Amino acid sequence: MLKRMVQAILFDPVAFEGLQEDRIALAAAGIIVFLAGLAAGIGATLMPIEGKEKIPALNIYFLTIVAAFLTWLVWALLSYLIGTLLLRGQASYKDLLRGLGLAYIPALLMFLIFLPAVQGIVSGLVIY
Secondary structure (H helix, E strand, O other): OHHHHHHHHOOOHHHOOOOOOOOOHHHHHHHHHHHHHHHHHHHHHHOOOOOHHHOOHHHHHHHHHHHHHHHHHHHHHHHHHHHHHHOOOOOOHHHHHHHHHHOOHHHHHHHHOOOHHHHHHHHHHOOO
């Protein structure tokens, strides 16, 4: 999994080849999405936001993880519907989940969002 993550970060097409045959790729994609949501939660709790102290950190972590999973599932469904119905593609929903899960790797940098110096760079790299 780590090797494939590094390949995806380096935009190596080999990372995405063979995803259909890889039985653990879907679980690995889910782990990546979970970690991306957790990283976003950590970044959000470290940001200096007024009134944030009223919200427990665990609630923020939970919400960012749920948001990451929901966006992953919805984007995969939307891509599947557009790809199969409009473009007559052949990919399955699971194939799209695997590929889009790997695409969440840059979101692991979201824990840096609290730093003003890198906020724009991280936001530009990570599109939720």
